[in-house]
Amino acid sequence: MLGNFEYKRIRSIEEGCQYLAEAAGDGAVLAGGTDLLVEIRNGLKSPQLLVDCKGLDVLNVFSVDDSRSTIGASVALNQLIEHRVFRTTHPALADALASIGTYQLRNRATLVGNICNASPAADAAPVLLVLDAVVEVAGVEGPRTVPVRSFFAGVKKTTLKPDEIVTAIALPARSGLRTAFRKQQRIRGHDLAVVNAAGAYSPAKKVLKLAIGSCAPTPVLLDPIEVDSKDNEAFADHVIETVLRAVSPISDVRASAGYRNAVLPILVKRILHELLFEGSGA
Amino acid sequence: MYDIRFTVNGQPEHATVPATMTLLDLLRDRLALTGTKEGCGIGECGACTVLLDGKPITSCLMLAVEADGHDIETIEGEAVGGGLSVLQQAFIDTGAIQCGFCTPGMIMSARGLLNRTPDPSDENIVEAIAGNLCRCTGYEAIIAAVRLAADRLAGAKQGRGQS
Amino acid sequence: MTRELKYVGKPIARADAVDKVTGAAQYTHDLCLHGMLHTALVLSPHASARIVSIDIEKAEQVQGVRAVLTGNGLCYQLGLYLQDKCILARDIVRYHGEPVVAIAADTLDIANAACRLVEVQYEALPSLLDPRDAMEESAHLVHPDLHTYNYMKGVFFPKAHSNIAHHQKIRKGDFDRAFEKADIRLTASFYNPPVQHVPMETHAAVAQALPGNRIEIWTSSQSPYTVRHLLSVCFGLPHADVRVHVPYVGGGFGGKAGLGLEPLAYVLSRAAGGRPVKVVATREQEFNTLPSRQGLHSTIEIATSNDGKIVALKSTYIWDAGAYADYGVNIGRSAAYSGAGPYSIDNCWIDSYVVYTNKVFGTAFRGFGHLEVLWGIERAMDLMARKLGMDPVEFRKRNLLKEGDTTITGEAFTSGHGNPQQCLEAVAEAIEWRTPSAPPIEPHKVRGKGIAMLHKAPAMPTSTSCAVVIKLDEDGGADVLVSGVDYGQGTYTVLRQIAAEELRIPIEKVHITWECDTAFSPYDWQTVASRFAYMGGNAIIEAAADCLDQIRFVAAQALDVAPEDLECEHGTVYPKGHPDRGIPYSQLALGYTFENGNSIGGPIIGHGRFIAKGLTHLDPDTGQGLPAQFWTYGAHSVEVEVDTETGEIEILNIVSALDAGKVLNPKLCVGQVVGGVVQGLGSALWEGFVFDEKGRLLNPAFVDYKIPTAKDIPHRTQQILLENPQPGGPYGARGVAEHPMISIPSAIGNALYDALGIEFTTLPLNYERILTRIREKAESS
The missing domain is CATH 3.30.365.10 (Aldehyde oxidase/xanthine dehydrogenase, molybdopterin binding domain)
Structure with a gap:
């Protein structure tokens, strides 16, 4: 048994928002449950109401194409990872999702859940940040959209209101972007990120976006970087310097700040290598 | 309390459960299906792996009430017609068992893999069972067991095709 | 014929x-008896504190609560070798995670809810976290009453009014003189952190107090008769009135030897009017409440002649016993009489101290101290070989025990002991010792090979x-x-x-x-x-x-x-x-x-x-005697690859050779070797408790205590099983189950030197430690 809560399987998103509004901050949305139920078991959260949105067909779908992709809130990670078109359209995101937890966990865990949990180490977050993903939100007052870069408010905190439900994540047109994801773990088996990072490079605009996880209270998106391809090494040094200025890693049981600071430049360098220096990436 | 209907190993079940009950507790405490084990309670060890609509999940991280309308398969459903399944026999033949506590979850993960990928690579096998911790065997014999089961199943299929 | x-x-x-x-297969976890109660525990949030007061009134009033127990009134001292343990903390708590209150209730939920209503007031005391500090005269005493405890006399030597639960001495020859006269000398220090066994089935026990002061127990234990004996001694009952069942057990690795949760389950059942009571450790409790493997600080001094013959060896082993040392004392003893490795050494001096600290306590763990001791010895052997300019395999060959030699406790080494030399040669050959590792394709990676010996004898009473x-x-x-x-x-x-x-x-x-x-x-x-x-x-x-x-x-x-x-x-x-x-x-x-x-x-x-035949107690002053029914020798060789940018290490190959005497079942024997090797890999690369400055365990869950998964095993393993028969063994067999785990860290540490030119002395060899040392080396050069 876990905690002490009521459970509602909702028939519409509006109904869900209504329940959450009535719970006035004591409610939580149950998607895969792989973070939420652990936190309830460990006494870190004690919601009075769980709103299960998995019965809604509208949240169970995803569509992927070059112009725009939408991933519903109930779509399990493995549905995406094992989807050929998704994997080829969003390889970095697929890599990031495949690095989350165990195979069993990924049959329950969702992309939306990964960001709603708002861990600084959320593996999907850096990729979504560099892809300019948009969070689609429903609330008592109607729907709205939030850019992922405005979504995280702190460790385990988002800018959602208590009555709001994330319904989907939308990824804008890829328009020739090359993307890459890197993660440092402590072991090859399932692990949280000691550091993670994602990059997106537009060869047309010669602009690079980088985002870093697990090195600050929230995942960090850097300002777009103009790519100067004349001197790869000097450019890499410049980027790494910029990255290190943008983050503030701490020491915890997973790693020291020193190790994070040492590994982060390596991940960035490897991303640059894949995106810029190695010919055409995906 | 919530009324739920679901199937376990093909048998229809009906239960009235509190919201806070996990699927694992429902299986073990209500349905006496104790082959599914609890090793950590937080989805890290895989001892509680069962199949939900054919896919492996950790039953400690799913509420019983969420099972409403779904099909659950546990280790107790793996043996067929009074005999062992090809997968179970392969675990015995390669020496993939020691204390046995991880074995049911391990077999369910392997079952899920063979359902979706009948001819898995070693990499597929490792990915499928890496969420099942085993402290005894060092995994080599388990990987070999899944490989052997896949080969035997493929051989049997081929044999049938020829006859 | x-x-x-x-x-x-x-x-x-x-x-x-x-x-x-x-x-x-039914394990204790699966057991359900009619009317059975479930147990939850209130654990100490402090590593060291005085219990000022415990208020259980609200908890007792919860509907469905059948028994609430505190250490008051449970005036029992328990233990196999040294009776230093109580069932629930009395007056003081000695480690973070120590059980203070136990509640048995109709359901686990009720028991947990009642635990949250218990109010315990503590007065925090300074905590002793380093056994070297705990050995200081001025250190506070973790067990002020140590001098009053019962213990196995003539075998263990607790030092009254100190934190030293046992001091084992080994004295052979004249160390000082030989060391002084030797051509080449070396001193090095090493550290192993405490680690956990991580059986997949956590500790569990069901007990029922029966009329007429009889006890029936079902337990996930390695020790049915020892549980019976210790319960009967503790509660003053005839042995036949204590009945112990052990159904299937989901792994033990030493952690389920001796007593575990059985006495607690029994006193709860007694307090609940004889209802059967089940106690199951949560995974977190398995880490921070139940025993672990002791940490070890070693200092090793070796002296050799110019031609590479070891003439003297001195070791100081300081074991981090944690809060209780009942089982730890025997590890300190056994690892001392094995404490110089499988080598012939005429002048040997070993001091092995088992020292109380304010941490979760230690117990037996596969290898029984030998993985820890040989982490130092086998690293030191490589250090010494380098100092001599000798090949590490040659150096070992020159010093391995051979027929006619005596061990450090004076036991004559015979052909019946098996053949350590053959083990060494087998693993060296299989790993192609003389051929350097092929360079990896990626420029930021390096490879190396390492080798290490191992040995161990059963540590058990002479009877x-x-x-x-x-x-x-x-x-x-x-x-x-x-x-x-x-x-x-x-x-x-x-x-x-x-x-x-x-x-x-x-x-x-x-x-x-x-x-x-x-x-x-x-x-x-x-x-x-x-x-x-x-x-x-x-x-x-x-x-x-x-x-x-x-x-x-x-x-x-x-x-x-x-x-x-x-x-x-x-x-x-x-x-x-x-x-x-x-x-x-x-x-x-x-x-x-x-x-x-x-x-x-x-x-x-x-x-x-x-x-057991012919065993003797060890002389208290010299450690001389016959402690071992048999010895099993072996060796590992490994090849590793390191990413010098991230510190990630990959194990390309581990070859293990063990002299099994007779392989009774090759499938099961290979299973023991592979499983032991991977468990040893856990100790080598990832596992270790992390405490904060107040002694709180920071990684009591799989989220931050990582054990190897299927993705973490070596690319390849090889098992070489030798059969030089053991006189007196069944069909010539000797034990091999613990041994594969021993010296895996040492072999990897030695390979890391080969790959990186860095001497590692502290476990685990995790990515962060490796990268830190690589960067230190780069900065200093």
Whole structure:
């Protein structure tokens, strides 16, 4: 048994928002449950109401194409990872999702859940940040959209209101972007990120976006970087310097700040290598 | 309390459960299906792996009430017609068992893999069972067991095709 | 003429396999008795504190709560070697995670809810976290009453009014003089952190207090008879009034030796009016409440001649026992008499101190101190080889024990000990020791090879014994009753093979009763120390011989032939050379009936036993004596690849050679080796407790305590099993179950030097530690 809560399987998103509004901050949305139920078991959260949105067909779908992709809130990670078109359209995101937890966990865990949990180490977050993903939100007052870069408010905190439900994540047109994801773990088996990072490079605009996880209270998106391809090494040094200025890693049981600071430049360098220096990436 | 209907190993079940009950507790405490084990309670060890609509999940991280309308398969459903399944026999033949506590979850993960990928690579096998911790065997014999089961199943299929 | 073996030495499948692959195997976790209560614990949030007050009133009033216990009123001192443990903390808490209050209730939810209503007030005390600090005169005492505790006298030497629970001395030759005169000297220090066993089934026990002060226990334990004995001593009950059942056990690795949760379950049942009470450790409690492996600080001094002969070795081992040292004292003892490695050393001086600190306490763990001690010794051997400019394999060869040498406790090394030299040569050859690693493709990666020796003997009292009973069935089959526990090693399967071999019946007809029950199964000390196949195997041989004697005695009358003229084969006894005139065992098992109805004999029950032979206590001042029933020697070689940018290490190959004496079952034996190697890999690369400055354990869950997964195993492993027979071992066998884990860290540490030119002295060799040292080296050069 876990905690002490009521459970509602909702028939519409509006109904869900209504329940959450009535719970006035004591409610939580149950998607895969792989973070939420652990936190309830460990006494870190004690919601009075769980709103299960998995019965809604509208949240169970995803569509992927070059112009725009939408991933519903109930779509399990493995549905995406094992989807050929998704994997080829969003390889970095697929890599990031495949690095989350165990195979069993990924049959329950969702992309939306990964960001709603708002861990600084959320593996999907850096990729979504560099892809300019948009969070689609429903609330008592109607729907709205939030850019992922405005979504995280702190460790385990988002800018959602208590009555709001994330319904989907939308990824804008890829328009020739090359993307890459890197993660440092402590072991090859399932692990949280000691550091993670994602990059997106537009060869047309010669602009690079980088985002870093697990090195600050929230995942960090850097300002777009103009790519100067004349001197790869000097450019890499410049980027790494910029990255290190943008983050503030701490020491915890997973790693020291020193190790994070040492590994982060390596991940960035490897991303640059894949995106810029190695010919055409995906 | 919530009324739920679901199937376990093909048998229809009906239960009235509190919201806070996990699927694992429902299986073990209500349905006496104790082959599914609890090793950590937080989805890290895989001892509680069962199949939900054919896919492996950790039953400690799913509420019983969420099972409403779904099909659950546990280790107790793996043996067929009074005999062992090809997968179970392969675990015995390669020496993939020691204390046995991880074995049911391990077999369910392997079952899920063979359902979706009948001819898995070693990499597929490792990915499928890496969420099942085993402290005894060092995994080599388990990987070999899944490989052997896949080969035997493929051989049997081929044999049938020829006859 | 030697008879060809039918079962012994063959890859027979496990006897328990079908139960385990079908989920039918019942573990203590799965047990449910009518009216059974469930238990939750209030744990100490402090590493060291005085308990000022405990308010349990609100908890007692919760509907469904049946018993609430605190340490007050539970004035029992428990222990196998040193009675330093209480059931629940009394007056003071000695580690973060120590149980302070236990509540038994109708459901686990109720028990947990009631625990949240308990109010405990503590006055925090300074905590001792480093055993080296705890050895200082001025250190506060973790056990102020140590001088009043009972302990095994003549074997252990707790130092009154100190934190030293045991001091083991080994003195051989004249260390000071030899060290002084030696050509080359080396001193190095090493550290192992405390780690956890991580059995997949956490500790669990069910107890029922029965009328007339009787106790019935079901427990996930390695030690049914030791549990019975210690409970009977603790509660002052006749042994027969304590009945202990051990069903299937989901892994132990030493952590379930001795006493665990059984006394707590019992006192709760007693307080709840005799309702059965179940106590199951959560995974977090398995980490921070139940025992772990002790940490170790080692300092090793070696001196050699210029040609590489070790002339003197001195070690100081300071064990981080944690809050209780009942079992830790024996690790400090055993690792001392093995504490110089498998080498011939004329002048040796070892001090092994088992020291109390305010941390979760230590106990036996596969390898029993040897992984820890040999982390230092086998690293130091490589350091010394480099100082000498010698190849590490050559250096070891020059010093390994050979026939005619004596061990550091004065035991003569004979050919019956097995052959460490052969083990070393085998792993060196298999890893192509003389050929440097092929350079990796990626420029930021490097490779290296390493090698390490290992040895270990069972650590057990000089009187350790075991018994086996074989009952013949009316179908000519045999029921074997033992009280050693098969928690995964495969010993029952091996005993079944031996029984079939000796009774001359098909293996399918040998049945081993899986659940141990002290009411029916004969005595066995406990299942530890890689001794069960050896001692149980010998006892089975004797029990089978007893059965055959009885069979021949009755058959002799039936056939009118002298017993010595009868032989047995295929479950039949017959006059030599006349198998056609035989009588099947089935007609003798319950007695033989003549044609006229007259009957003779009666049910055949064979009995066999084994007791340790010739062992002596060690001299208190010099450690000289015979501590070991047998020794098992082995070696590992490894090849590693390191990413010098991230510190990630990958294991390309691990070759293991063990001198098993006789491989009783190659499939199970290889299983023990592979499993041990990967468990050793955990200790080498990832595992270790992390405490904060106040002594709180920061990684008591799988989220931050990582054990190897299927993605983390070596690319390749090889097992080489040598068979130089053990005199007195069943079919020449010696124990091998613990050994594969030992020296895996040392071999990897040695390979890391080869790859990086860096000397690692602290475990685990995790990515962060490796990268930190790589960067330090780069900065200093």
